[in-house]
Amino acid sequence: MPRTRLEPRFQVEYLSILDSEGNLDAALEPDLPDADLKRLYHWMVLARRLDERMVRLQRQGRIGTFAPIKGQEASQLGTVACLSPTDWMVPSFRETAAMIWRGWPIEKLLLFFSGHLEGGQPAPDQHDLPITIPVATQIPHAVGLAYAAQYRGDDAVVMTYFGDGATSEGDFHEALNFAGVWHVPVVFVCQNNQWAISVPLKKQTHSRTIAEKAHAYGFPGIQVDGNDVLAVYAAAREAVERARRGDGPTLIECVTYRLGVHTTADDPTKYRSAEEVAEWERKDPLTRFTAYLQKRNLLEEGLEDRVDAEIAEAVARFEALPPADALTMFDHVYAELPPHLRAQRESLAQRLRDGAPAGEETRPASPPMRGQRTTDR
Amino acid sequence: MPRTRLEPRFQVEYLSILDSEGNLDAALEPDLPDADLKRLYHWMVLARRLDERMVRLQRQGRIGTFAPIKGQEASQLGTVACLSPTDWMVPSFRETAAMIWRGWPIEKLLLFFSGHLEGGQPAPDQHDLPITIPVATQIPHAVGLAYAAQYRGDDAVVMTYFGDGATSEGDFHEALNFAGVWHVPVVFVCQNNQWAISVPLKKQTHSRTIAEKAHAYGFPGIQVDGNDVLAVYAAAREAVERARRGDGPTLIECVTYRLGVHTTADDPTKYRSAEEVAEWERKDPLTRFTAYLQKRNLLEEGLEDRVDAEIAEAVARFEALPPADALTMFDHVYAELPPHLRAQRESLAQRLRDGAPAGEETRPASPPMRGQRTTDR
Amino acid sequence: MVKALNLALRQEMERDADVLVIGEDVGVDGGVFRVTEDLHRTFGGRRVIDSPLAEAAIVGTSIGMALYGLRPVCEIQFSGFAFQCFHQFENHAARYRMRTQGRFHVPLVVRMPFGGGVRALEHHSESEEQFYAHVPGLKMVIPSGPRNARALLLSAIRDPDPVIFFEHKALYHASREEVPEEPETLPLGQAQVVREGSAITLIAYGAMLRVAQEAAETLARDDRVEAEVIDLLTISPLDRETIVGSVTKTGRAVIVHEAPRSFGAGAEIAASIMEGAFLSLEAPIRRVAAYDVPFVGFARERVNVPDAARVLAAARETLSY
Amino acid sequence: MVKALNLALRQEMERDADVLVIGEDVGVDGGVFRVTEDLHRTFGGRRVIDSPLAEAAIVGTSIGMALYGLRPVCEIQFSGFAFQCFHQFENHAARYRMRTQGRFHVPLVVRMPFGGGVRALEHHSESEEQFYAHVPGLKMVIPSGPRNARALLLSAIRDPDPVIFFEHKALYHASREEVPEEPETLPLGQAQVVREGSAITLIAYGAMLRVAQEAAETLARDDRVEAEVIDLLTISPLDRETIVGSVTKTGRAVIVHEAPRSFGAGAEIAASIMEGAFLSLEAPIRRVAAYDVPFVGFARERVNVPDAARVLAAARETLSY
Numbered sequence A, B: 001m002p003r004t005r006l007e008p009r010f011q012v013e014y015l016s017i018l019d020s021e022g023n024l025d026a027a028l029e030p031d032l033p034d035a036d037l038k039r040l041y042h043w044m045v046l047a048r049r050l051d052e053r054m055v056r057l058q059r060q061g062r063i064g065t066f067a068p069i070k071g072q073e074a075s076q077l078g079t080v081a082c083l084s085p086t087d088w089m090v091p092s093f094r095e096t097a098a099m100i101w102r103g104w105p106i107e108k109l110l111l112f113f114s115g116h117l118e119g120g121q122p123a124p125d126q127h128d129l130p131i132t133i134p135v136a137t138q139i140p141h142a143v144g145l146a147y148a149a150q151y152r153g154d155d156a157v158v159m160t161y162f163g164d165g166a167t168s169e170g171d172f173h174e175a176l177n178f179a180g181v182w183h184v185p186v187v188f189v190c191q192n193n194q195w196a197i198s199v200p201l202k203k204q205t206h207s208r209t210i211a212e213k214a215h216a217y218g219f220p221g222i223q224v225d226g227n228d229v230l231a232v233y234a235a236a237r238e239a240v241e242r243a244r245r246g247d248g249p250t251l252i253e254c255v256t257y258r259l260g261v262h263t264t265a266d267d268p269t270k271y272r273s274a275e276e277v278a279e280w281e282r283k284d285p286l287t288r289f290t291a292y293l294q295k296r297n298l299l300e301e302g303l304e305d306r307v308d309a310e311i312a313e314a315v316a317r318f319e320a321l322p323p324a325d326a327l328t329m330f331d332h333v334y335a336e337l338p339p340h341l342r343a344q345r346e347s348l349a350q351r352l353r354d355g356a357p358a359g360e361e362t363r364p365a366s367p368p369m370r371g372q373r374t375t376d377r
Numbered sequence C, D: 001m002v003k004a005l006n007l008a009l010r011q012e013m014e015r016d017a018d019v020l021v022i023g024e025d026v027g028v029d030g031g032v033f034r035v036t037e038d039l040h041r042t043f044g045g046r047r048v049i050d051s052p053l054a055e056a057a058i059v060g061t062s063i064g065m066a067l068y069g070l071r072p073v074c075e076i077q078f079s080g081f082a083f084q085c086f087h088q089f090e091n092h093a094a095r096y097r098m099r100t101q102g103r104f105h106v107p108l109v110v111r112m113p114f115g116g117g118v119r120a121l122e123h124h125s126e127s128e129e130q131f132y133a134h135v136p137g138l139k140m141v142i143p144s145g146p147r148n149a150r151a152l153l154l155s156a157i158r159d160p161d162p163v164i165f166f167e168h169k170a171l172y173h174a175s176r177e178e179v180p181e182e183p184e185t186l187p188l189g190q191a192q193v194v195r196e197g198s199a200i201t202l203i204a205y206g207a208m209l210r211v212a213q214e215a216a217e218t219l220a221r222d223d224r225v226e227a228e229v230i231d232l233l234t235i236s237p238l239d240r241e242t243i244v245g246s247v248t249k250t251g252r253a254v255i256v257h258e259a260p261r262s263f264g265a266g267a268e269i270a271a272s273i274m275e276g277a278f279l280s281l282e283a284p285i286r287r288v289a290a291y292d293v294p295f296v297g298f299a300r301e302r303v304n305v306p307d308a309a310r311v312l313a314a315a316r317e318t319l320s321y
């Protein structure tokens, strides 16, 4: 056998069900009860309105920098909707839609983005990890959770989120390789929104698709229209079932677009054209899904208003919260407070008794994730 | 376009020219002048005999732990032979054959493995990096060298070596991804010798081949019979020419086998069977190449003796070298000696004047790379 | 300070074709803090490289370029993400000169924004200088203002050895100062006495210098006590001569840094003073630093990052010891 | 010490089904130093995991397991390769408790062989404890012999927080001692006075303890001076009470470690003594450590790693100060 071709074990597929005009490939339409479709839509609208509201709150200096999700609602909700509460969700820093679906109270997200660690605390019964900021570093945690679930014999699937840029990090590679060798129940969701801050996909990797990177680890990858919630849902359900069956990991590449800023400290006009954005606005996942539900007569009156009210109440609850108690910073370093921290806690307590300012200065600085604005605006 | 298959951009090929009986696929036989074939053979024999000699030296406590190459001579020489002196060679820790081909004096290797940094010093005109011990960490250096060569407009190709285990490290992934995006003249040579110490390939990655991992980075990968020096040479020449033409990187997977211990501190009987080793001994690259040259009448009388003499002289030169001068440890920390190091150097000088023992204790401990033996033998 | 750093990069790139810039978003975008603004336009994408998102490869490939003879200036977007490439610093950047006995060296500069007080999220507010200071073969530099930032960056780029260059986020725009057009350098490894005094020595660097100076001004105004203030500028190699010289004169010292107190840079400074000025010491050397806790969230950051009041309190206790 | 560590692992795995072992070559091969010998045979490949060659994923996936409620014990084959996973320690292992305000914590142990004097190659001879000691949220433990190694490893596994556990290569086989069959623990964060004395305090850990003890014996024999010797056992959180208490009594101290001197753990110990026992100090605290150079090659290692002669010299200078 001199120079022979080795047949590939996998092929890369591209899945799309609902095109940008809302036209349907009926053959592939997932059999979702009307109630579920309405539910999905409700959360898509909520996610969109919340995102817009948060941008305003940030501009008003009422919360700090955060990473908007506008345009990525279908990628997040189509995938997370396939999980049960006992499954695990491991987000990065741009999963507002997935997080609220998983039960994170809106006011907690607002707390988080205004510098309160309390905002990062999942509920006791919640199987979610908190927001992770270092790109790709959460992916091995997801694989470890999946290994532990399998080890304990629990029927749990782990789903983790990351971006196109994250695929360049060593942690992405190492984690997916472990997942392939261990054959654990994990679903990797890459939201390929075309940009890593100012770096376009073509500068990020020379691979034609992100989906095919899965083959390097011996499991399937699929590329799906990430603005098509039905396609995303179908692909994710397939992957979650595969994982639950014990047939191992899947990498899902959701081809989508970040319609907004990278973070509220970012200025995208520096690196991408209005035309490009406009073109993707025509592919907006929300308009598309609306058109589809319209045809199926599943749109509900006054949904926006109800959603806005829901958000307004959360914002009110958030702003009614008491200021941070500085002394609690020592409570969660270790299970028990070692002597040097006891002493440091005492000296801080003394400083506060002596009138040291506990809270933050109320200047409207707007900080990083992406950061130049912190200091010149 | 609902659910469509994306045609793969690359396919994985397997290349083999000379089988284990020395039978040839004449169609693929590279047109190598007799002189070059003889030269290759000379170095293969030298590498084999040197390796065996070094194991004996280590057992006698005359050098420290090192990583033998027995069985991997064809993978190393078939690839390195495609480089010109102005090209760059970036080794890991198991490239004795490639290193001596590139002009590393044998006594320097011996010095290195007896704990003298002098052994890691390339000659002024030598375009080689020294041995790198942390697995995969040298791969990004190779990519950076290739970028620099391209940036300067120099006609240089970079070749870097690593093992199957190295492909699991984040640095492997990040470096190959950069190389794909930058399209730089680099050839990645993976010596897949089936084992990473005690970890077999199937526990290392679930990917069917290592070669196909290249596709995740958008460049070709090829799998070759790493014990077939002609096939290795053909694949490497193709890759080096591609790089020199400006057509970017290649990943070459040499399927070979470590016939000896991982390092002289390793005991392979703990993790692999005598049968497996015996089976691979039948595929020995040296016997195979010998048979081929035999048929072509290119074997030279007394080569072994000449090679052994060459080695003996180098060992003699090595053992005649003066003991290490402890004070030089301060010479190469920075270009200039900062005050605190000047003071430390002076205090060491004083200690030595006061009779502190400069050299190492002469106990025959045999240390890691792989290390348990250091302390119990 | 942003403009001063940008000026240093631009002038060095004009002067030396081997200098190039690499990092995440340093090109078209001009860097998330705008330090590399417009360099891409002037020098093009091959010299101002928008890299993929991978710190270890940014530093690892830059080491390769430096070994080849180029002078790469990397940007790690935030110092909190530099642990991803720490092995490339410790395993290689710091060691190639030694490993090859001088045949190769690594003329590399790695710029990183660090420090808190800018209402930033986790990993965007920490101070990690100590980790680099403990690695022989690396140099660790932290400017305190536009002019010395520009001069030190010039020196760092021209230095034949790897330099970790920390830029404090709070100084990027807050700190303004005249910077001469013609290139200036400052020697690495030398601290500066920025305020003369005889009663006590306050030692700081980065954004803490301003804090120390404020405390010194209050001491002069309210306590009629003249404090000497030292701006370290280079953390490692540490300029023990200047520090010890000052404390030998004053007999008292307070060290200020933003990093957690325990096992921090302040410990080395204190130990070095004790070794060098033992008989002159009138009081224990005090360290004013962050508490030994992980990131506390910016809602609580203000009580954790040292301020003038804390330095003042420590100084007064030291003075009345 | 190898057998003692193996015993601790075996007994904890028998006691608690949530304890598992993961690392490179820890399974079939029993670890390159044989610390996990036979565990694979007893507990199988799902509990004793031969991982792929990737430190960040070994620690990263272990963090995930720990968050789930398991108690993974990782082995990093040599401490010199742990910078590859340092970001997982600093970004995550040390922070999840804080980040989630106690909802999650990381009961993780990471074992690593460290230290020199075993004629090993580069990255196989270094001492990196300082890097871990400076990370709030981590604990840094270094036993000095078989019995305390076994007891401390037991405590580390049962500890709810992440523990970095350094095992000195030179002690693996050289150091022999009776280890009782029934489980023993030792509290983390507590140093031990292993030799009582009133004239000077010698502070050491790991393989340097033996060196300090030798020096103490010589002092007693030749100088008629009784040195107190402290075995730190836990580097962080540092047991300042024991250290300061001793030096308050003796007034003199010498600290010994293998890591490079500058910005090393010795600096924190010295600074803490100075803060806690200032008025008792009769002489400057001395540090005996490796020089501030990268790996020197084992042909030169002997003059770099502290030995009894250097400790003795430092102690005598301190005593005659």
Ligand SMILES: Cc1ncc(C[n+]2csc(CCOP(=O)(O)OP(=O)(O)O)c2C)c(N)n1
Pocket: A094, A133, A134, A135, A136, A162, A163, A164, A165, A166, A167, A193, A195, A196, A197, A258, A262, A369, C024, C053, C077, C081, C084
């Ligand atoms: C390890 C690390 N390096 C750098 C950063 C700074 N940073 C935050 S988001 C981002 C881009 C991420 O791109 P991508 O993975 O595509 O996710 P997206 O922001 O597009 O959702 C960068 C570079 C970080 N958070 N972590």
Ligand SMILES: Cc1ncc(C[n+]2csc(CCOP(=O)(O)OP(=O)(O)O)c2C)c(N)n1
Pocket: B094, B133, B134, B135, B136, B162, B163, B164, B165, B166, B167, B193, B195, B196, B197, B258, B262, B369, D024, D053, D077, D081, D084
């Ligand atoms: C980063 C790192 N981790 C662990 C080690 C210890 N180690 C040395 S060689 C080796 C196995 C390498 O396997 P492979 O890459 O297949 O190369 P081979 O030894 O088979 O030539 C290991 C784990 C190391 N040197 N570097």
Ligand SMILES: [Mg+2]
Pocket: A163, A164, A165, A191, A192, A193, A194, A195, A196, A197
């Ligand atoms: Mg993106």
Ligand SMILES: [Mg+2]
Pocket: B163, B164, B165, B191, B192, B193, B194, B195, B196, B197
């Ligand atoms: Mg191998």
